Amino acid sequence: MIATNDIVLHIDHVHKTFAGLHALADVHLDIREGETHAIIGPNGAGKSTLLNVCVGVLPPTQGKVMFHGTELTGLKPYEINQLGVARVFQTPEIFGDLTVLENVMMAMLSHRDGAFRLKLVSRFDEQGEIGQRAIQALRDRGLGGHIYHLAGALSRGDKRRLELVMGLVQKPKLLLLDEPTAGMARADTNATIEILRQIKESGMTIVIIEHDMHVVFSLADRITVLAGGRVIAQGVPDEIKGNPKVIEAYLGEEQV
Amino acid sequence: MKHTSKLADIALLIGFAIVVALGPVIFTPIGAGYPDLLQKFAIYGIFAIGFNILFGLTGYLSFGHAAFLGVGSYAAVWSFKLLSMDLLPAVIASVLLAGLLALAIGFISLRRSGIYFSILTLAFAQMCYNMAYSVLTPITNGETGLRVLRNDPRHLDAAFGYVSPMPSLLGLQITGWTGFYICGAVLVAAFGLSIAIFRSPFGMTLRAIKSNQNRMGYTGYSSRPYLLSAFVISGMFAGLAGSLLAATDPLAGAERMQWTASGEVVLMTILGGAGTLLGPVLGTGLIKYFENIFSAYNEQQLTAMFAFLPDGVREAVVKTTGLFVGEGWQLTLGLLFMAVVIFLPGGIMEGINRLLGLKHTPKVKSLGDSPQRDGLGEMVIEEMPPSHGAAEADKKVAEQKNAEKKRAVAP
Ligand SMILES: Nc1ncnc2c1ncn2[C@@H]1O[C@H](COP(=O)(O)OP(=O)(O)O)[C@@H](O)[C@H]1O
Ligand SMILES: [Mg+2]
Numbered sequence: 001m002i003a004t005n006d007i008v009l010h011i012d013h014v015h016k017t018f019a020g021l022h023a024l025a026d027v028h029l030d031i032r033e034g035e036t037h038a039i040i041g042p043n044g045a046g047k048s049t050l051l052n053v054c055v056g057v058l059p060p061t062q063g064k065v066m067f068h069g070t071e072l073t074g075l076k077p078y079e080i081n082q083l084g085v086a087r088v089f090q091t092p093e094i095f096g097d098l099t100v101l102e103n104v105m106m107a108m109l110s111h112r113d114g115a116f117r118l119k120l121v122s123r124f125d126e127q128g129e130i131g132q133r134a135i136q137a138l139r140d141r142g143l144g145g146h147i148y149h150l151a152g153a154l155s156r157g158d159k160r161r162l163e164l165v166m167g168l169v170q171k172p173k174l175l176l177l178d179e180p181t182a183g184m185a186r187a188d189t190n191a192t193i194e195i196l197r198q199i200k201e202s203g204m205t206i207v208i209i210e211h212d213m214h215v216v217f218s219l220a221d222r223i224t225v226l227a228g229g230r231v232i233a234q235g236v237p238d239e240i241k242g243n244p245k246v247i248e249a250y251l252g253e254e255q256v
Numbered sequence: 257m258k259h260t261s262k263l264a265d266i267a268l269l270i271g272f273a274i275v276v277a278l279g280p281v282i283f284t285p286i287g288a289g290y291p292d293l294l295q296k297f298a299i300y301g302i303f304a305i306g307f308n309i310l311f312g313l314t315g316y317l318s319f320g321h322a323a324f325l326g327v328g329s330y331a332a333v334w335s336f337k338l339l340s341m342d343l344l345p346a347v348i349a350s351v352l353l354a355g356l357l358a359l360a361i362g363f364i365s366l367r368r369s370g371i372y373f374s375i376l377t378l379a380f381a382q383m384c385y386n387m388a389y390s391v392l393t394p395i396t397n398g399e400t401g402l403r404v405l406r407n408d409p410r411h412l413d414a415a416f417g418y419v420s421p422m423p424s425l426l427g428l429q430i431t432g433w434t435g436f437y438i439c440g441a442v443l444v445a446a447f448g449l450s451i452a453i454f455r456s457p458f459g460m461t462l463r464a465i466k467s468n469q470n471r472m473g474y475t476g477y478s479s480r481p482y483l484l485s486a487f488v489i490s491g492m493f494a495g496l497a498g499s500l501l502a503a504t505d506p507l508a509g510a511e512r513m514q515w516t517a518s519g520e521v522v523l524m525t526i527l528g529g530a531g532t533l534l535g536p537v538l539g540t541g542l543i544k545y546f547e548n549i550f551s552a553y554n555e556q557q558l559t560a561m562f563a564f565l566p567d568g569v570r571e572a573v574v575k576t577t578g579l580f581v582g583e584g585w586q587l588t589l590g591l592l593f594m595a596v597v598i599f600l601p602g603g604i605m606e607g608i609n610r611l612l613g614l615k616h617t618p619k620v621k622s623l624g625d626s627p628q629r630d631g632l633g634e635m636v637i638e639e640m641p642p643s644h645g646a647a648e649a650d651k652k653v654a655e656q657k658n659a660e661k662k663r664a665v666a667p
Pocket of ligand 2: 047048049
């Protein structure tokens with residue numbers, strides 16, 4: 001599955017402490033070009049914190065994060081996004097007062113025009129090229145019926161799907177997914193796995209945090225297990241399944 | 257929630273232009289059909305339209321926009337004094353200067369959001385106001401106010417040999433109905449520009465900032481330059497309004513910069529409907545109209561009005577109503593404002609949309625985590641285990657609702 005040995009994301013001995021709490025302790029991790037890398041671990045293991053450090057929400061207490069050789073530490077979230085890192089959040093973050101279509105167009109316009117461009121009077125609408133592409137992207141992901149609805153009124157699962165579309169239309173070099181199926185019914189989860197499989201097949205590098213082992217083992221090329229802020233195991237799915245430390249720390253508790 | 261079509265926008269602009277053009281006819285029945293008042297509608301309408309681009313679209317509430325109005329007025333009067341009695345150089349000077357001041361104030365104030373942003377803008381505006389009375393008196397002429405004098409140099413006019421006793425536009429004196437139509441034309445242009453900005457990617461970006469500024473960064477946007485642009489644009493609209501004020505009354509005083517003037521444009525915008533195209537203009541019209549009517553009444557008029565009442569009662573009635581008119585008209589304004597904010601939080605435009613049945617209620621009921629939505633759904637989600645809880649909760653609530661509906665339908 002892994003095409004090359006190029007390192008997309010290099011997480012270099014990252015520590016993060018919150019007022020004494022060691023949320024991340026010496027996390028060292030490489031994400032390779034084209035792989036789908038799952039990060040699993042019990043609640044509070046530091047998975048979301050790790051993503052937050054990667055996208056510039058939180059500065060690491062120690063260590064650094066390199067993306068294709070560029071140091072991300074100290075960059076603003078928008079700069080990291082402009083470098084080609086898109087993220088889907090654990091709790092959906094969307095523009096609730098904008099329509100679903102506008103949400104997607106926002107993502108496309110920032111990808112096309114950069115972090116700031118003053119376009120005062122050029123009219124945007126769905127007739128334009130961007131609008132048509134946004135509509136197509138929404139239809140492809142099963143949101144065609146909600147195009148003109150306010151994004152804030154979508155169900156939780158649809159909000160997640162919208163976030164995914166917003167990430168994808170930016171054609172990112174790295175897609176970070178924080179529990180993309182949390183709160184979804186089985187059928188929706190399976191549909192999401194199908195979508196993610198297509199994305200994976202397109203060659204995109206994906207980091208996925210996931211609770212649902214069914215999702216993890218359906219998609220992941222490699223798995224990193226976090227517990228108490230530390231990497232306790234790393235390897236291909238079969239290695240992880242048989243690892244006693246993992247079973248103790250995580251799998252047993254979640255009864256796979 | 258389909259985007260309004262280009263055609264609808266053009267129709268709106270044409271309709272707006274027609275109403276402005278017919279202003280003298282339309283406003284005569286309600287006693288507002290005279291140039292001075294209509295001119296005021298137009299000028300403050302421009303002020304509010306510009307303010308709405310900042311406040312209505314981004315949600316950033318500036319309490320200092322009168323500073324830009326005031327600076328615009330001073331710049332225009334100086335242009336009348338030094339350059340020409342023509343309006344064009346005055347407008348250019350006002351808009352540029354107001355824009356520059358907005359750039360400086362916005363640059364600093366936008367480092368904060370929410371109430372801190374509002375307080376910073378208020379503080380800057382009050383600083384401008386105080387400076388106009390103190391260190392800047394050589395420029396502002398302090399309390400006397402800056403006025404145009406006959407023997408001012410007016411270098412441009414001198415060069416062209418043009419003489420005009422009053423501010424003018426290409427030879428047309430800005431007084432009476434001509435004055436109104438000049439201001440009205442600028443109002444229509446400002447309204448058209450506001451439509452264009454609302455429908456542009458820039459306008460959408462500003463609305464996105466209002467909706468979820470956090471998300472902007474993860475979507476790849478740097479919010480600050482967008483906010484600063486909106487701030488400067490709205491400052492320029494205020495400067496434009498200030499220059500028109502100076503043109504129709506060529507005496508600029510610092511009271512135009514006072515915080516009450518900043519507060520007034522906030523009221524006008526909210527009263528009409530912040531974030532809507534027409535709202536700020538309607539709010540302006542309403543406030544300026546009531547100000548004109550209510551502040552004009554005095555005790556004698558009231559006594560005459562209530563002459564039919566018996567002696568003892570009449571005094572009491574005149575005393576009470578007297579509180580709400582004349583100098584006390586602000587009390588009426590306060591009550592009006594409270595009524596609107598409580599009963600029509602979306603302003604007059606919400607009222608109109610309700611009457612026309614145009615209100616967009618989202619069709620999908622959400623169980624999401626936006627605070628305004630379905631409180632029940634929110635609670636259900638919190639109590640469910642994290643993995644498949646929400647979707648199941650979704651179904652349960654839907655089932656409950658269905659059951660309720662069935663019960664309601666059953667005889
Ligand atoms: N912003 C924060 N401030 C303080 N503590 C935090 C913050 N974010 C996360 N934590 C703590 O760090 C630990 C790891 O959290 P998180 O990364 O969200 O875990 P996970 O996503 O693996 O469930 C938890 O104990 C959490 O309480
Ligand atoms: Mg998490």
